[in-house]
Amino acid sequence: MYEGVxxxxxDELGRLPGIGPKGAQRIAFHLVAADAADVRRLAxxxxxxxxxxxxxxxxxxxxxxEQCRICRDPRRDPSVLCxxxxxxxxxxxxxxxxxxxxxxxxxxxxSPIDGVGPDDLRVRELMERLADGAIQEVILAxxxxxxxxxxxxxxxxxLNPLGVRVSRLASGLPVGGDLEYADEITLGRAFEGRRLLxx
Amino acid sequence: MYEGVxxxxxDELGRLPGIGPKGAQRIAFHLVAADAADVRRLAxxxxxxxxxxxxxxxxxxxxxxEQCRICRDPRRDPSVLCxxxxxxxxxxxxxxxxxxxxxxxxxxxxSPIDGVGPDDLRVRELMERLADGAIQEVILAxxxxxxxxxxxxxxxxxLNPLGVRVSRLASGLPVGGDLEYADEITLGRAFEGRRLLxx
Numbered sequence: 001m002y003e004g005v006x007x008x009x010x011d012e013l014g015r016l017p018g019i020g021p022k023g024a025q026r027i028a029f030h031l032v033a034a035d036a037a038d039v040r041r042l043a044x045x046x047x048x049x050x051x052x053x054x055x056x057x058x059x060x061x062x063x064x065x066e067q068c069r070i071c072r073d074p075r076r077d078p079s080v081l082c083x084x085x086x087x088x089x090x091x092x093x094x095x096x097x098x099x100x101x102x103x104x105x106x107x108x109x110x111s112p113i114d115g116v117g118p119d120d121l122r123v124r125e126l127m128e129r130l131a132d133g134a135i136q137e138v139i140l141a142x143x144x145x146x147x148x149x150x151x152x153x154x155x156x157x158x159l160n161p162l163g164v165r166v167s168r169l170a171s172g173l174p175v176g177g178d179l180e181y182a183d184e185i186t187l188g189r190a191f192e193g194r195r196l197l198x199x
Numbered sequence: 200m201y202e203g204v205x206x207x208x209x210d211e212l213g214r215l216p217g218i219g220p221k222g223a224q225r226i227a228f229h230l231v232a233a234d235a236a237d238v239r240r241l242a243x244x245x246x247x248x249x250x251x252x253x254x255x256x257x258x259x260x261x262x263x264x265e266q267c268r269i270c271r272d273p274r275r276d277p278s279v280l281c282x283x284x285x286x287x288x289x290x291x292x293x294x295x296x297x298x299x300x301x302x303x304x305x306x307x308x309x310s311p312i313d314g315v316g317p318d319d320l321r322v323r324e325l326m327e328r329l330a331d332g333a334i335q336e337v338i339l340a341x342x343x344x345x346x347x348x349x350x351x352x353x354x355x356x357x358l359n360p361l362g363v364r365v366s367r368l369a370s371g372l373p374v375g376g377d378l379e380y381a382d383e384i385t386l387g388r389a390f391e392g393r394r395l396l397x398x
Contacts, residue, residue, distance in 0.1 A: 005247045029286060031248055043246050045208045049204050050230075
């Protein structure tokens with residue numbers, strides 16, 4: 001519908017996740033009217049990301065060097081490993097400031113519908129990291145959905161024979177939430193996982 | 200929270216309209232994992248837009264030459280002019296295939312709250328286009344909201360003394376909609392604008 005380059009831009013933007021045709025159009029016209037310097041900065045940072053960013057050779061997180069910031073940090077506890085699906089999960093957990101161990105990023109979750117099996121994830125790399133016995137606990141922090149649960153179950157079965165402690169993040173009512181609005185599954189999990197309160 | 204360039208990319212993406220912090224993060228990680236060629240194509244089209252796209256010197260629409268495709272098309276009726284706020288409105292109207300006249304893009308609407316007055320829009324250029332008397336009808340197709348109505352009212356007052364026919368797009372119930380779900384103002388407009396049905 002638009003003249004050449006504007007339509008190209010709308011098409012390219014529309015391929016990004018979470019941007020529909022209307023959103024792509026809106027962003028494209030914003031960019032047409034924006035300062036050339038701003039648009040150039042966006043284009044340059046796009047190119048830099050592909051040049052500079054790689055995945056950490058140890059944990060699979062995004063990194064600007066061979067190893068990511070967390071794997072390079074000697075203050076992080078090497079005996080605890082938290083397994084997550086994606087680099088953004090690392091950021092979410094880091095934000096809590098609760099965890100001082102290390103990470104392992106799988107690069108997704110097991111999903112037969114999407115054709116993703118264990119071999120498509122960094123499972124082999126995980127097993128290799130456990131080989132020397134230095135890791136004493138593995139916390140499975142995959143998403144609390146169908147794929148994440150399946151992945152956690154699969155990994156627990158692989159890890160339990162190794163004698164390492166395997167744990168899973170607690171499911172339950174979100175803090176600040178309203179019991180009345182919780183879905184049945186979450187509420188059921190909250191019952192299952194109830195804790196005794198010592199007087 | 201992220202290493203250098205990834206955070207830069209999230210920041211730049213977050214400045215685009217309609218992309219929040221979560222969306223920016225999602226797109227950034229999509230791009231980190233995407234083919235380098237795809238990302239390079241997006242970066243290049245961004246740079247091209249700033250190089251190639253300008254605004255049509257006649258109507259203010261986006262154009263790759265001095266004049267846009269519609270202004271260059273000799274088959275378009277030069278006696279009818281449709282006034283819209285933005286280039287995307289031109290595309291929306293073109294999609295109907297109902298209109299064969301020409302356009303005038305204002306570049307926005309009058310909005311005292313945002314500090315946008317008639318001098319910030321292409322109103323002077325509109326008056327100049329009407330000077331030679333070739334245009335017989337001006338259709339005011341600004342948005343059916345507060346700013347669009349104010350702009351249409353302002354323009355109608357400017358144009359009526361010139362003896363040109365001035366019309367406004369009809370307001371009423373959207374086709375395919377449900378009367379029950381229409382808001383009061385739309386329903387009121389639909390009553391006001393009711394048409395006699397000839398038997």
